[in-house]
Every structure is written in C-alpha cells, then in structure tokens.
Amino acid sequence: MKRTPLHVSLHAREPSVVELTLGERVQLDRVVCSPRGSVAERHGRLLAPGVTRVGLPPGHYIFKTLSDAHLRVVTGGVSAGIVSRGSKDVPPPPAGDDTSLPVPSARGDEAPGAPPHFTLDHA
Amino acid sequence: MAQLRTRAIAIHVCADVETTGLRRSWPPPIASRDTLDRAERICEVVGIAEQQTLAGERATAAALLDALDRAAAAIGDAGLLVVSFAGHTERGDGPIETARWCLVGGGVTLAQLADGLARLPPAARLVIIADTCYAAAIAAVLHGPQPAVVIAGCGEDQTMIERAHSEFVVRLEDFVCAGPPGPPGSTIGALRDLLEADTPDCERPVVWTNAAGRWPDGLFTTAR
Numbered sequence: 001m002k003r004t005p006l007h008v009s010l011h012a013r014e015p016s017v018v019e020l021t022l023g024e025r026v027q028l029d030r031v032v033c034s035p036r037g038s039v040a041e042r043h044g045r046l047l048a049p050g051v052t053r054v055g056l057p058p059g060h061y062i063f064k065t066l067s068d069a070h071l072r073v074v075t076g077g078v079s080a081g082i083v084s085r086g087s088k089d090v091p092p093p094p095a096g097d098d099t100s101l102p103v104p105s106a107r108g109d110e111a112p113g114a115p116p117h118f119t120l121d122h123a
Numbered sequence: 124m125a126q127l128r129t130r131a132i133a134i135h136v137c138a139d140v141e142t143t144g145l146r147r148s149w150p151p152p153i154a155s156r157d158t159l160d161r162a163e164r165i166c167e168v169v170g171i172a173e174q175q176t177l178a179g180e181r182a183t184a185a186a187l188l189d190a191l192d193r194a195a196a197a198i199g200d201a202g203l204l205v206v207s208f209a210g211h212t213e214r215g216d217g218p219i220e221t222a223r224w225c226l227v228g229g230g231v232t233l234a235q236l237a238d239g240l241a242r243l244p245p246a247a248r249l250v251i252i253a254d255t256c257y258a259a260a261i262a263a264v265l266h267g268p269q270p271a272v273v274i275a276g277c278g279e280d281q282t283m284i285e286r287a288h289s290e291f292v293v294r295l296e297d298f299v300c301a302g303p304p305g306p307p308g309s310t311i312g313a314l315r316d317l318l319e320a321d322t323p324d325c326e327r328p329v330v331w332t333n334a335a336g337r338w339p340d341g342l343f344t345t346a347r
Contacts, residue, residue: 005282005325027323029284036153040284046323064284066325104285107152108212108256109144111280 004113005064007083008071009103012056016076021051023067023116031060031104040104062103065116072121080120129173131203131343133166134190135159137178138210142225149211149225157288158209158254161296166205168300169343182210184231187224191239200244203343207252209289214257219279220264222257233264241267248334250274250343254289256282259329270334272311272342274318277326284326291318291328299342310342311335 010018020026026047029040040062044054047063056078063069071080083103137159139151159178166174177186194204211225220237223230240249249271251261258275265271276291277283294317315330322328332338 002280024324027326034153034287036151037285039153039287041286046321062284064323064325105150106256107210107254107276107283107285109147109214110282111214112216 002113006115010061013077017074019072021070131171133174133205144213144223144225144230155209162207195242209254262331273331275329
C-alpha cells in the first residue's frame with residue numbers, strides 16, 4: 001500500500017533535548033503564530049537519516065516523514081503525538097499539552113495510504 | 124500582413140480567499156499573497172509587460188480557463204506564457220489528472236489545465252510556477268507539444284505545510300532577479316540544484332522540463 005507522510009507534533013514545556021531516529025532527511029519546524037494563523041518555521045539544520053540529538057527551547061514543533069520515526073526524550077519535558085492529516089480540521093495538540101496552538105495546515109488533502117510508525121520513549 | 128502577436132504573457136492565480144476543490148472548502152493559504160507578489164516581480168524583471176492576475180473573488184475556474192484561451196489566441200509561436208498558482212490542490216482518490224487546483228466556486232482539474240495549455244502555439248514556451256500541494260503533478264499531465272518548464276514547490280505525491288512564505292519561490296526570485304548568469308544551457312539545471320538544495324525528502328521542490336537542451340539560456344527569455 002502507498003505510504004502517506006507521518007506528521008508528528010511535539011510540545012516542549014521546558015528547555016529539552018530529544019533524540020530522533022529517522023529513516024530519511026527531515027525538516028523540524030517550530031510552530032509560530034502569524035496574524036493569519038499558525039505557520040511552520042524551520043528549526044535548525046535538516047536532520048539526516050540516523051540518530052540526531054536536538055535541543056528544543058519551549059514551544060511547539062512539527063515534522064513529517066515517509067519513514068518510521070522514533071523519539072526519545074533525553075532531558076526536559078516533551079509530549080508528542082501523531083497529527084491526522086485526513087481532514088482540513090485543525091488537529092489537536094499532543095497528548096498532555098495544555099496549550100492550544102494549532103498545528104499549521106497543509107496546502108491540500110492527503111492521498112489515501114498508510115503512514116509510517118512513530119514510537120516515543122522517555123529516558 | 125501577418126498580425127503582430129504578443130511575445131510574452133503571464134497569468135497569476137492567487138487563491139487568497141476561501142476556495143473549493145471537489146469536496147470541501149479551503150481557507151486561503153498564508154503564503155499565497157507573498158508568492159503572487161514575487162511572481163509578479165519576477166515577470167516584471169524579465170520584461171513580461173502583459174500580466175493578468177486572478178486573485179480574490181476573480182480566482183475562478185472559468186476566469187482561468189478563459190485567460191488560457193485568450194493567451195493561446197494572443198501569443199506568438201515564439202512566445203512565452205508564464206502561469207503561476209498559489210493555492211490549495213485537492214488530490215482526491217482518482218487518477219492524478221483529476222486532482223484540482225482549488226478556486227473560488229470550484230476547482231479546475233489538471234486535465235482541464237493541460238487541455239487549455241495544449242492550445243498554445245506548438246513552439247510557444249510555457250513556464251508553470253506551482254506553489255501548492257502535489258505541485259509537480261501538472262508536469263505528468265501536460266500533453267501538448269510546447270516546450271515547458273514546471274517549477275513546483277513539492278513532488279507530485281507530496282504536500283506542503285503552511286509557512287509565512289514559500290521558500291522555493293523566494294529562491295526562484297533570487298535566482299532570476301539577483302543571480303549571476305551561468306554558462307549557456309545551464310539555467311534549468313542550476314535552478315534545480317538551487318531549489319532542491321537543503322530540503323527535506325518529503326517536501327522537495329521539483330524543476331521539470333520536456334525541453335532539456337533546447338531551452339534558451341534565460342529561463343524567462345522573451346526574445347529569440
């Protein structure tokens with residue numbers, strides 16, 4: 001079956017460090033407010049396939065990938081969740097997130113298919 | 124005496140209001156106005172005097188198809204047509220040619236777009252700037268003989284996330300307006316290298332052409 005992107009939303013409640021294991025080159029975006037809604041803004045360098053440690057100032061982040069992804073929280077407080085792109089509705093924030101900054105929308109619908117897997121570990 | 128025909132025309136479609144595709148409504152993309160501004164500036168810099176902008180409530184399927192018809196009638200065989208689109212694309216479940224650029228009151232399918240573009244004179248050149256999801260899909264649907272370049276914000280099976288501006292359009296403007304000319308024949312390859320550089324695998328711009336080796340040195344060259 002054709003794969004659709006996995007969209008992952010992160011919320012760092014405090015300065016944190018996470019370790020991301022990825023199967024492809026990925027862009028991590030910080031979610032920021034604009035006068036017309038939430039937009040994605042690149043956070044740091046692209047993440048290469050393999051394991052990468054990333055420092056996260058408090059805030060909301062998103063990334064998408066066509067490969068399985070694993071997130072390990074090394075230090076700090078980070079919640080994460082998979083974002084549904086099946087509809088244009090603004091998806092909910094990650095579980096445990098007590099703020100309500102919506103995740104930026106996509107510029108179209110999502111083609112049918114199965115997303116990759118996402119797993120989360122806390123150190 | 125042969126009628127003097129226009130050498131270059133630009134049609135800019137900016138879906139900066141609520142639009143619809145096949146099944147649903149879409150809010151205006153945040154970057155759409157920025158993309159329109161940059162596309163207009165690019166065309167101005169390269170000397171395309173005749174620019175038509177379909178924005179706001181004027182961004183309808185009928186207006187776009189009519190603009191393509193008018194361009195096909197007005198443009199000369201050595202002419203250039205630039206079409207830019209900043210908006211949403213609704214993919215749906217059908218074959219790729221049924222995907223729709225979302226417009227006011229209903230979308231236009233990629234097949235309809237390709238049909239309209241195929242009516243250009245056979246040697247007229249076409250540049251499409253697609254700032255939308257599934258942006259490169261239009262390249263797979265084009266069926267006319269015209270030499271074409273598609274500059275797309277992402278692949279035919281990829282989506283784009285909302286940003287304040289579309290990075291590939293920013294880079295395109297820099298390339299056209301500020302970049303030094305490369306060696307003859309290097310334009311399309313150099314642009315491809317520039318737009319693909321430093322981009323994630325699942326949202327990578329595409330520069331496609333069916334005219335490699337026979338495109339003029341300037342991407343938007345209007346005189347041959």
